[in-house]
Amino acid sequence: MSDLTPPAAPGAPARQSVWQNWISLAGAIITAGSLFAFLFLLTLDLAGKGERNPYLGILCYLVAPAFLILGIALVLGGAWQQHRLRTRTPDGPAPRLAIDLARPHDRWLLIWFSVGTVAFLLLTSVGSYQTFHYTESVEFCGEVCHKVMQPEFTTYQAGAHARVACVECHIGSGAAWYVKAKVSGLYQVYSVLFHKYEQPIPTPVQNLRPARDTCERCHWPEKYSGSIEVTHHRFLADEENTPYTVRLLVHVGGGSAAHGPVGGIHWHMLVSNKVEYYAADLRRQTIPWIKVTSPDGSVKVFRTDDFKGEPDPKAVRQMDCMDCHNRPAHNYSSPNDSVDEALYLNRIDRTLPGVKRAVVDLLTKTYANEEAATAAIDKGLRQRYAGKPGLDATIVAAQRIYRVNFFPEMKADWSKYPNNIGHLDSDGCFRCHDGKHNLVGDRTKGLSTECVTCHTILAQGAGADLSRVAPEGFPFKHPAGDVPDGMLCTGCHNGKNQDN
Numbered sequence: 001m002s003d004l005t006p007p008a009a010p011g012a013p014a015r016q017s018v019w020q021n022w023i024s025l026a027g028a029i030i031t032a033g034s035l036f037a038f039l040f041l042l043t044l045d046l047a048g049k050g051e052r053n054p055y056l057g058i059l060c061y062l063v064a065p066a067f068l069i070l071g072i073a074l075v076l077g078g079a080w081q082q083h084r085l086r087t088r089t090p091d092g093p094a095p096r097l098a099i100d101l102a103r104p105h106d107r108w109l110l111i112w113f114s115v116g117t118v119a120f121l122l123l124t125s126v127g128s129y130q131t132f133h134y135t136e137s138v139e140f141c142g143e144v145c146h147k148v149m150q151p152e153f154t155t156y157q158a159g160a161h162a163r164v165a166c167v168e169c170h171i172g173s174g175a176a177w178y179v180k181a182k183v184s185g186l187y188q189v190y191s192v193l194f195h196k197y198e199q200p201i202p203t204p205v206q207n208l209r210p211a212r213d214t215c216e217r218c219h220w221p222e223k224y225s226g227s228i229e230v231t232h233h234r235f236l237a238d239e240e241n242t243p244y245t246v247r248l249l250v251h252v253g254g255g256s257a258a259h260g261p262v263g264g265i266h267w268h269m270l271v272s273n274k275v276e277y278y279a280a281d282l283r284r285q286t287i288p289w290i291k292v293t294s295p296d297g298s299v300k301v302f303r304t305d306d307f308k309g310e311p312d313p314k315a316v317r318q319m320d321c322m323d324c325h326n327r328p329a330h331n332y333s334s335p336n337d338s339v340d341e342a343l344y345l346n347r348i349d350r351t352l353p354g355v356k357r358a359v360v361d362l363l364t365k366t367y368a369n370e371e372a373a374t375a376a377i378d379k380g381l382r383q384r385y386a387g388k389p390g391l392d393a394t395i396v397a398a399q400r401i402y403r404v405n406f407f408p409e410m411k412a413d414w415s416k417y418p419n420n421i422g423h424l425d426s427d428g429c430f431r432c433h434d435g436k437h438n439l440v441g442d443r444t445k446g447l448s449t450e451c452v453t454c455h456t457i458l459a460q461g462a463g464a465d466l467s468r469v470a471p472e473g474f475p476f477k478h479p480a481g482d483v484p485d486g487m488l489c490t491g492c493h494n495g496k497n498q499d500n
């Protein structure tokens with residue numbers, strides 16, 4: 001780079017502008033390249049109306065501008081450095097950019113420079129287009145930061161939304177949310193690189209978009225679902241692994257008067273009724289205050305006795321799909337649930353005495369990592385059932401349960417990510433429907449806790465009992481005797497074995 005610091009010829013031409021230096025020139029090229037990429041991506045985004053390309057926004061509104069700023073900073077920085085050099089050595093030789101096309105060296109330099117610039121611009125556009133496609137993909141979200149996202153990715157693959165791209169729920173479309181998601185996205189990249197992320201990753205996701213912009217792009221909230229049958233195949237933790245099945249008719253109903261009676265569980269949907277609540281904890285598990293606004297504008301407030309007054313309006317959340325369906329894509333089964341399922345599907349051998357309790361106990365222990373867990377499961381079951389047929393398959397099944405539901409490195413499992421549908425292992429619906437929320441103004445009226453508000457029990461038990469079906473529903477026959485009045489299911493059930 002002989003021309004960077006040419007010897008000061010006596011009687012050198014008038015001083016050149018501070019802008020003429022290599023750093024500023026490089027800055028100018030980066031500026032031009034990113035501007036070009038920005039315009040190109042913007043065209044893509046507008047052409048696609050931003051409908052299906054949530055990640056395009058990251059590139060268009062974040063990465064390209066970042067390079068733009070970098071370019072401009074370099075232009076200014078180069079000029080500033082020039083300026084400093086000159087003020088320091090007022091009469092000294094100022095490094096400058098002098099291109100003399102008469103010099104073969106300079107001619108070549110210019111040719112290479114032009115070729116380089118054109119290639120750079122081309123690569124920028126092809127590159128940004130490819131990057132856009134890549135960042136939109138599930139691999140990018142789920143596999144790039146493999147260890148960090150492993151729990152979410154693994155559970156995602158086992159759910160009803162395994163074919164729905166992460167970005168459909170987590171970013172959605174529209175420019176305003178791009179920016180929000182992008183800023184937090186950059187922070188996430190930083191936190192992964194510098195190991196600053198929390199373990200487990202906190203839930204609920206603070207800036208998650210309202211369901212209206214994500215879930216409701218595929219799911220029609222007006223749908224009238226009526227009642228749907230849900231069957232739970234359970235097994236007791238006794239020596240016989242006694243089966244115990246509950247067939248429930250769950251009254252999902254609907255929220256739109258145009259398509260069915262407004263009522264049932266989907267009554268809460270925003271279509272007709274607006275439900276708002278205040279949660280005292282970040283995980284939204286303790287809910288002391290609820291407000292309902294009916295279509296006619298009338299308002300009802302329900303409160304627990306120990307909560308007085310009104311909550312801070314900023315902390316009030318409008319209820320949407322995700323307050324119940326908070327695990328549509330990342331459901332972590334509890335030991336109790338997953339072992340029951342494996343027993344029902346005969347993956348775990350039901351003839352092994354007390355195997356339900358044995359496997360649940362092994363899954364409930366804390367392990368340093370997956371290897372330690374699978375080794376302990378193998379050892380524990382071999383010790384207990386040495387030589388029994390069905391042992392090997394049972395070990396494989398138990399280890400598999402661990403692999404897809406427990407992630408010790410990220411401290412992620414069912415206890416950190418409770419599912420709000422139901423009320424057995426975590427309070428779920430009983431966060432509000434627990435008999436402790438009374439109507440302000442009339443304490444005799446509270447949120448319904450009647451079992452039949454939400455479901456009727458069509459059949460329960462095992463064997464012959466199960467073939468007795470009552471359309472009007474049976475009262476619940478709890479396998480361990482009557483449930484004490486006023487006690488929530490979670491008072492005893494916690495996803496592990498019940499010892500009382």
Ligand code: HEC
Nearest residue numbers: 141142152156161164165166169201203204205326329330
């Ligand atoms: C069907 C919609 C949907 C899809 C698809 C989806 N998620 Fe989620 N995700 C959610 C919801 C809902 C939550 C929990 C939100 C809450 O409770 O605030 C969540 C939570 C998360 C969390 C926070 C930890 C947690 O479990 O609460 C991470 C990280 C995450 N998702 C990553 C991903 C990745 C990576 C993918 C793709 C492999 C993905 N998600 C696909 C809906 C989805």
Ligand code: HEC
Nearest residue numbers: 160161164168169211214215216217218219321322325328
């Ligand atoms: C891109 C479209 C899409 C988006 C976005 C989406 N879903 Fe779904 N969802 C589906 C499809 C498709 C199915 C049916 C899958 C099947 O049965 O094979 C489904 C199934 C479901 C089911 C039934 C689950 C089951 O186990 O049968 C629930 C509940 C649900 N979605 C809730 C949600 C919630 C809550 C969100 C937002 C966080 C959401 N969905 C976002 C497409 C979507």
Ligand code: HEC
Nearest residue numbers: 211215219221225230250252265268269320321324325421
């Ligand atoms: C008050 C809690 C609650 C809210 C809010 C809620 N759901 Fe549900 N939803 C349920 C329950 C409970 C079921 C019954 C199925 C089950 O038990 O898994 C269900 C069932 C469903 C099903 C399967 C039944 C069917 O007809 O296919 C879909 C899909 C669904 N919900 C989507 C949504 C969407 C989309 C929203 C938001 C617009 C929403 N839900 C809001 C609790 C809720």
Ligand code: HEC
Nearest residue numbers: 263264265267277290292324421422428429431432453454
């Ligand atoms: C944030 C608090 C909250 C949560 C969580 C909640 N609900 Fe509700 N629910 C309400 C309120 C408020 C009402 C209206 C009570 C009234 O107006 O008397 C209601 C009413 C209902 C109704 C009666 C609707 C009708 O036909 O009038 C059903 C059924 C219901 N909820 C089911 C559920 C189920 C199932 C879940 C869990 C998946 C659940 N709720 C979770 C607050 C909640």
Ligand code: HEC
Nearest residue numbers: 230232246421422423424429433448449450451453454476
């Ligand atoms: C606010 C609504 C609501 C009320 C009130 C309610 N349940 Fe439930 N219950 C649910 C939902 C939702 C599920 C989960 C359905 C599913 O798994 O899809 C459920 C699940 C169950 C199950 C199956 C548990 C399992 O996992 O094996 C039983 C048993 C049950 N309820 C009994 C009762 C009894 C007994 C009462 C009355 C004391 C009651 N429920 C009151 C909403 C309710």
Ligand code: HEC
Nearest residue numbers: 234235236237238244479480483487488489491492498500
């Ligand atoms: C006082 C403690 C206690 C309370 C409260 C309680 N249960 Fe249970 N429950 C038990 C015990 C103990 C067993 C037997 C455990 C076993 O053998 O696995 C059991 C077993 C069950 C089972 C079958 C096996 C299993 O573990 O899934 C179901 C279903 C069940 N209970 C539902 C409920 C529901 C629904 C509620 C709330 C309405 C409830 N229980 C409240 C103690 C309790």
